[in-house]
Amino acid sequence: MANSAPPAQRQTAAKRPGKVLMHREESVCRIIFSNPDRYNAMSLAMWRDLKRIVDQADTDSGIRVIVLEGDGDKAFVSGADISEFAQLRDTPEHIKDYGNAVKAAQHALSACAKPTVASIRGICMGGGMGLALACDLRYCTHDAKFRMPAARLGLGYDLQGIQRASSILGLANTADIFMTARTFDGREAARLGMVHQSYSEAEFAAAAKAAVDSIGKNAPLTIQAVKLALSHVINPQDVAEQRVQRAIDACFASKDYLEGQKAFRNKRDPEFKGQ
Structure with a gap:
């Protein structure tokens, strides 16, 4: 998602680089995408940190479940941080390096031995959808906003990402979502299979916790x-x-x-x- 913040806000955001945080709650590892001034957009450093953190959690025998969530209630992940593209996604070599970092982070999630859960509030677009699809289970609020804007940005979406999306959403829905670049809400996301269930804001926290707790108690x-x-x-x-x-x-x-x-x-x- 493009950064539409005013110049003063963009300058402030530039001084506060995004982070991927890890919090341990007994047997649950919570990975939090924190770049709130840019709706938790993922910088290149954040993609790399995500892989490292997932790999670390995967080798921790005390962790049963990994939960991904955005910082605050406005966004899960709004996509890759487009403000970096002019410098970090500008040449064929940079484009390849950036793409490899994204694929490595998503592969770490899909290949992780621990069950992974995407807990989605607010905006979930572009790379945010890719991250969610790399998780085993996905839950969202009714008013969450999903979009795959690649066709509006002119960028090429990697084959592995298309393959993962089509295996979950089906070819017809994947074609629709990628080719129209339309926005859809949490209820439609549940109907399409983008998420397993959507909930009202009042129900969401308890429902997501119940799902995570039930997984953590299983073999x-x-x-x-x-x-x-x-x-x-x-x-x-x-x-x-x-x-x-x-x-x-x-x-x-x-x-x-x-x-x-x-x-x-x-x-x-x-x-x-x-x-």
């Missing part, structure tokens, strides 16, 4: 196997069938499998350890 190895299987369905070349089968076999060989049976027999909630 980590089972969730990892499901993620690998889904990745194989989307792109068999990226995740081999043998790798998926090993993950499935690991579930049946785990202590959690025994715990699940024991909890069922004793009519209590299971306490999974990811082992």
